Amino acid sequence: MIVDLSAIEANYRKCQALAPRSACGAVVKADAYGLGATRIAPFLASLGCTHFFVADVEEGVALRDVLPSSAKIYMLHGALPGMELAAEQHNLLPILNSREQLEAWLRHCRVRNRALPAGIHVDTGLSRLGFPIDELHTIAENRNGLSELPVVLFMSQLACAEWRNEICLQQLNRFRRLAHLFPNAILSLSNSAGLFAGREFHFDLIRTGGGIFGFSTSDDPDFKPMQVVHLQTQIIQCREVEHGEAIGYLRSYTVKKRMRVATAAIGYADGFPRTLGNRGHVFIYGRRAPIVGFVSMDLVTIDVTDLPESLTPPGTVVDLICPEQTVADMASAAKMLSDELTTAMGRRCRRLYVSSERDDVRYR
Incomplete structure (x- = not known):
């Protein structure tokens, strides 16, 4: 397998240009989609990328060894039971998807006597990972531990950004209505396909994987990714x-x-x-x-x-x-x-x- 880093750079720049007011983060889970995360992530860091998304602690630890200490590494699965200390020791940011994960992370913070940062994922329509909307509202309104937690990222995942249909717009509106709960957090809704849904979907941070690696994500004639x-x-x-x-x-x-x-x-x-x-x-x-x-x-x-x-x-x-x-x-x-x-x-x-x-x- 030949991986063309020049093509990755060109595609990354194109993604940045599509969302000029947003940071462009890199999704490098599953070993950067099979292309080699420990080689590609440092290359993207050299281009100015500072936000990286992996699945779990194991993937995050592998990246932490090759990325600058300032790079933000988010674990989309959260910190699974028993992995909280490893996440802290390697400066990894868990994306908390449920009440159980939130409570486990807060327990770890209390044991360590530290307010450790994390992200929050809300499910706006994919029905996969993330807090149900009503539950997140209840937790936020009752401040059930959230006052102790520095929430650095608030995110959701679009189900069908390629279509920009009613469901997509419904997810956008749900996300907007919840964003005020986390005024200090980076807001992130769009993946690669969301780049083409419109600027209102971009918020602070785009999470792009397929767009960087040259996989076609749109019929937009202005975006022709180079083959990686x-x-x-x-x-x-x-x-x-x-x-x-x-x-x-x-x-x-x-x-x-x-x-x-x-x-x-x-x-x-x-x-x-x-x-x-x-x-x-x-x-x-x-x-x-x-x-x-x-x-x-x-x-x-x-x-x-x-x-x-x-x-x-x-x-x-x-x-x-x-x-x-x-x-x-x-x-x-x-x-x-x-x-x-x-x-x-x-x-x-x-x-x-x-x-x-x-x-x-x-x-x-």
Whole structure:
């Protein structure tokens, strides 16, 4: 997997330009969507990013070791039971999602005799994480511990910002009506898709992940993200397969005429989608070549009959994600989300970071 840092920088600047009155925070959970959080987050910090969002304490600790001490690292899952001390020790900010999390964090503050900062997440319509609106009102009006808590971030999550429909506007209005409860907090409602919903959705802080990493988040002609991810592998072996023979497990592809088949070193253990067996394609020297047979654990078989034999010896580079086939293209063919695809690929693929402007090439 090749990760283009210059493209990340360009996309980050584009996101900033879409919300010029707001800070642009980076969502780098799930190892920056499989692209490598400990490499990408410091790069974004060098561009001026100061707000980072992860899922939990483990992800936060990994980032704290590579980010400036001034960087704000928010844990979207909050501090799970027993992890409060680790969050404090590593200067991580839990986003509190429920009364139980609030009470646990306040107990920890009392034990430590410190007023430790945190964020508050309210559910305005996604029905996933966050305080129910009525419960948050009750807690705030009764001051049940909130007077002891420095609330540094107040956030919610849009359910369908891409559509900017009635539900989206309803969430906006609910969030606005609650914002006065936390007058000193940074306000954050929009993710990447929310960038295009309108400036009224932007508030103080945008939380963008897909926008930075080049995943299409809008049909807006003014926002064309640069492609960040390229994926390559190599041919291990080529062979002739005769008419009537079959390829792969369960003999899923029957050869209809003599075929030259290349076997390449990638499979579902690398996050390459099994659903692309017998229906996906790759590119070799810019020429399209179909996948034949099932995708196996770490191998894929490709019909290279129409390519000159001189172009397909062992070691030949096979392009899977490239200008001819973007992350979005492959994800659509596999019936996946773009970030679902890269998150799966990031677990095993070796990553190479390149930056044309900075003349920077590094392996993970």
